[in-house]
Amino acid sequence: MTADVLVVGAGPAGLTLAAELRLGGAGVVVVDERPGPTTESRASTLHARTMEIFDSRDWTKHLGQPPRETRGHFGGLPLDLALPSTHSGQWKVAQTRTEEMLQEVAAGLGADLRRSHRLVSVTAADGEVAAETVGPRGRLRIRARYLVACDGEDSTVRRLTGADFPGRDATRELLRADVSGVDVADRRFQRLEHGLAIAATRHGTTRVMVHEFGRPPGVRDGTAPDFAEVCSAWKRVTGEDISHGTPLWLNAFGDANRQLSRYRHGRVLFAGDSAHRQMPSGGQALNLGIQDAFNLGWKLAAVVRGTAGDDLLDSYHTERHAVGRDVLANIRAQGHLLLGGPEVEPTRVLLSELLTLPGVQEHWAGMISGLGIRYAMGAGEHALLGRRLPDLPLRPRTPGAPRRTTELLRAGNGVLFLLDSDEAVTLAAVAAPWAGRVVVCDAPPAEEVGATAGRALLVRPDGYVGWAGIRPDGLRAALRRWFGTPAPGPGRSGAFTHTPRRR
Numbered sequence: 001m002t003a004d005v006l007v008v009g010a011g012p013a014g015l016t017l018a019a020e021l022r023l024g025g026a027g028v029v030v031v032d033e034r035p036g037p038t039t040e041s042r043a044s045t046l047h048a049r050t051m052e053i054f055d056s057r058d059w060t061k062h063l064g065q066p067p068r069e070t071r072g073h074f075g076g077l078p079l080d081l082a083l084p085s086t087h088s089g090q091w092k093v094a095q096t097r098t099e100e101m102l103q104e105v106a107a108g109l110g111a112d113l114r115r116s117h118r119l120v121s122v123t124a125a126d127g128e129v130a131a132e133t134v135g136p137r138g139r140l141r142i143r144a145r146y147l148v149a150c151d152g153e154d155s156t157v158r159r160l161t162g163a164d165f166p167g168r169d170a171t172r173e174l175l176r177a178d179v180s181g182v183d184v185a186d187r188r189f190q191r192l193e194h195g196l197a198i199a200a201t202r203h204g205t206t207r208v209m210v211h212e213f214g215r216p217p218g219v220r221d222g223t224a225p226d227f228a229e230v231c232s233a234w235k236r237v238t239g240e241d242i243s244h245g246t247p248l249w250l251n252a253f254g255d256a257n258r259q260l261s262r263y264r265h266g267r268v269l270f271a272g273d274s275a276h277r278q279m280p281s282g283g284q285a286l287n288l289g290i291q292d293a294f295n296l297g298w299k300l301a302a303v304v305r306g307t308a309g310d311d312l313l314d315s316y317h318t319e320r321h322a323v324g325r326d327v328l329a330n331i332r333a334q335g336h337l338l339l340g341g342p343e344v345e346p347t348r349v350l351l352s353e354l355l356t357l358p359g360v361q362e363h364w365a366g367m368i369s370g371l372g373i374r375y376a377m378g379a380g381e382h383a384l385l386g387r388r389l390p391d392l393p394l395r396p397r398t399p400g401a402p403r404r405t406t407e408l409l410r411a412g413n414g415v416l417f418l419l420d421s422d423e424a425v426t427l428a429a430v431a432a433p434w435a436g437r438v439v440v441c442d443a444p445p446a447e448e449v450g451a452t453a454g455r456a457l458l459v460r461p462d463g464y465v466g467w468a469g470i471r472p473d474g475l476r477a478a479l480r481r482w483f484g485t486p487a488p489g490p491g492r493s494g495a496f497t498h499t500p501r502r503r
Contacts, residue, residue, distance in 0.1 A: 001029065001142050002142070002144065003029040004026045004144065004146070004304045005021055005027070005028045005147070005148060005300060006028075006144035006146070007021075007029070007030045007150055008030075008031055008119055008131075008147065008148070008151045008156070008157050009032055009149065009150035009152060009155075009272070010030050010032035010034070010115070011038070011099065011152065011289070012098055012099060012102060012289055013271050013272030013273070013290055013292060014030055014148075014150030014293070015030070015099065015105075015111075017148060017293035017297050018109075018113070019106040019109055019111065020293065020294060020297025020298055020301065021300060021301050021304075023057070023297075023298075024297065024305070024412055024461075025305050026300065026301040026305065028112065029111075029142060030106070030111055030112065030113045031114045031119060031131075031142075032113075032114070032116075032151075033116065033118040035116050037096060037100050038096055039096060040095070040096075040249055042286075043095045043098075043286035044094050044095065044283065045090045045091070045282070045283025045286070045287070046090070046091040046093050046098065046283075046286075047090055047091075047283065047287045047370055048081070048083065048089065048090070048369040048370065048371050049287070049371050049373070049388070050287045050291065050370065052086065052391065053291065055406055056391075056463055057105075057409075057410060058410050059101065059105055060087075062104065063091075063093060063101060066092055067091070068091050069091075070090075072365070072368055072369075073282060074282070074330075074334060074337075074351075074355075074364050075281070075334035075335075075337025075348075075351075076189030076337060076338050077337070077348065077351060079365055079368065081365050081369055083362065083366060085390070085391075086390075086391045086406075095286065098286070114133070114135065114140070117133040117135035118134050119131060119151070119156045119157065120133060120134055122147065122157055122160045122161060122268070124161075124265075124268055127145070127267075128144065129146065129147040129267050129268060131144070146267045146268075146303075147267065148268075148271055148300070149268065149274040149275075150270075150274060152272070152273045152274060153256075153273040153274070153277040155270070157268065157270070157274060158260070158270065161265060163262070163265060165258050165261075166258065166261060167256070167277070168256065168258070170217045170254025170255050170256040171255060172215070172216065172217065172254060172335070172339040173211065173215075173216075173217040173252050173254040174196075174209050174252065174254075174279075174339070175210050175225050175229065175230045175233055175251075175252050176208070177208055177209075177247055177248075177249065177251070178205050178249040179246065179247055180204060180205050180206070180245060180246045180248060181244065181245045182244070182245035184199050184206060184240055186199055188200075189338070192237055194212060194213060195210060195212040195233070196209075196210065196211045196339065197237050205248060208230070208234060208242065210230065210233045212233055212236060213339075213340075215233075217252070218252065224250040225250055225252045226250070227243075228243070230247075230250065253279060254279065255279045255339060256277050257278055257335075258278075259275065259277075259324055259328055260274075260276065260321075262317055263275050263292075264313055264314065264316065269296065271289060271292040271293050271296055272289030272292055272293065273289055275320075276288070276327075278328050278331045278332075279331055279334070281331045281334045281335065281338070282334070284331060284368065287370060288323070288327050291370060292320050295462055296313075296320070298460070299312045299315065299316055300313065301412075302484060307484040307487075308482075308485075312482075312484070318376070319375045322375075327367075330367055330368075337351070371388070373387070374386045380468055382455050382465070384457065384465045384468060385467070385468045386464065386465065388463045389459050389463055389465055390405070392404065392405045394441070395445075397442075405445055406463075408439055409459070409463055413436070413437055414434075414437060414460050414482065416439070416441065417441050417445065417456060417458075418440065418441065418442045419455070419456050419470070423470055424442055426472055427456055427470075427475055428442070430472045430475050430479070431475065431479060433487055434486055434487070435487065436487070438483060455469050456468070458478050466478055466482045467482075
């Protein structure tokens with residue numbers, strides 16, 4: 001079979017990517033060796049930026065009203081995550097539900113999902129990628145214009161292609177188990193004489209996590225620890241016996257820290273845990289992968305449709321590799337704070353004091369939540385350039401027009417927010433050839449984030465401001481950079497959601 005894009009892996013990153021590709025008009029086949037969404041209780045946290053992303057596509061309605069917490073942590077140190085956002089804090093959604101929701105969305109948009117298909121070969125040549133899987137009906141050969149690996153930290157695509165994956169292996173690990181039938185006190189990063197203990201009970205199930213100071217990772221060969229190992233470690237650290245409980249799920253994760261040298265290898269790209277391996281501290285790993293996919297999806301769809309050049313994909317590596325590097329660095333630091341023994345106590349005390357200083361809490365919270373991301377966009381001093389546009393109320397001039405900035409991104413297009421000035425007509429004319437790819441809006445946000453700095457704003461489909469200015473030549477260059485060549489032919493004024501007019 002043939003496809004525009006073959007996505008390997010139907011976890012959160014792969015399904016997000018599949019949905020974005022379909023929204024952008026690209027054909028996509030997703031293969032995964034699992035028979036269905038995960039049934040394991042892995043990640044349980046969606047951070048603010050991920051929830052904003054889901055809201056910008058109107059997907060949060062599928063999640064109902066999940067519990068929200070404003071208290072997070074950095075290496076076990078309390079951290080307030082209540083930054084300015086419509087979805088501030090962290091939202092407790094089991095990975096099982098996240099995957100179910102994303103699969104429903106991707107399938108509803110027309111993604112072709114092939115379960116129980118194990119990838120066995122990948123070859124990139126002659127303007128396409130050829131892959132082979134083994135599935136319920138034998139071997140399936142797939143030819144695609146691009147392949148994206150979203151197949152996890154033990155990525156088969158990474159192994160088959162020999163992609164360079166520098167970093168270090170785990171030197172310490174946390175044992176984790178979900179157990180029923182035990183009664184232990186909740187513990188939030190309790191540091192005891194012999195190790196770290198964490199416990200939380202929800203709906204009759206207790207999740208315990210334990211690390212013995214100085215103990216190296218077990219030799220697992222991809223297998224989970226047995227319950228007796230978890231019980232023994234828990235007793236040595238806490239003095240409590242949980243061996244009478246019933247284990248529901250067992251897992252161990254270490255502090256390995258690796259990142260691909262390049263997220264793009266020609267027609268093969270990597271996203272999520274296939275591109276980076278890290279300790280899942282504070283739920284960052286799953287959110288990082290979803291945001292990788294969201295950055296890549298609209299770009300790859302535009303390249304496949306032919307509206308943008310292949311070089312647009314290079315910006316995916318540039319932007320997301322830098323974000324991944326920063327996240328891996330903060331997770332490495334958290335690993336030392338969490339799993340280090342008595343020798344890290346002076347550092348913990350010092351960092352606790354730093355957290356009381358103005359701006360430090362906000363900076364760390366922006367790093368953990370994803371709200372602090374700023375992509376390098378070249379020259380420009382506007383405060384929002386390279387940052388996400390907050391969800392703000394609009395001041396529409398026509399009945400039925402969108403009332404919030406997020407609503408303008410629902411279809412996966414870009415948005416040009418114009419100033420309320422004479423220049424609006426000129427800038428609208430510049431954007432007209434990109435009709436269908438960029439919505440022009442002359443109803444500025446109520447807080448006038450653009451006008452306060454005397455600039456119009458061009459927002460990319462992923463919600464990040466790609467240009468801020470007033471000069472027509474600057475806007476034209478930004479439109480070409482993010483949205484490719486203009487469409488030929490007249491009659492483009494139909495792209496406008498509001499008609500700019502002179503005052």
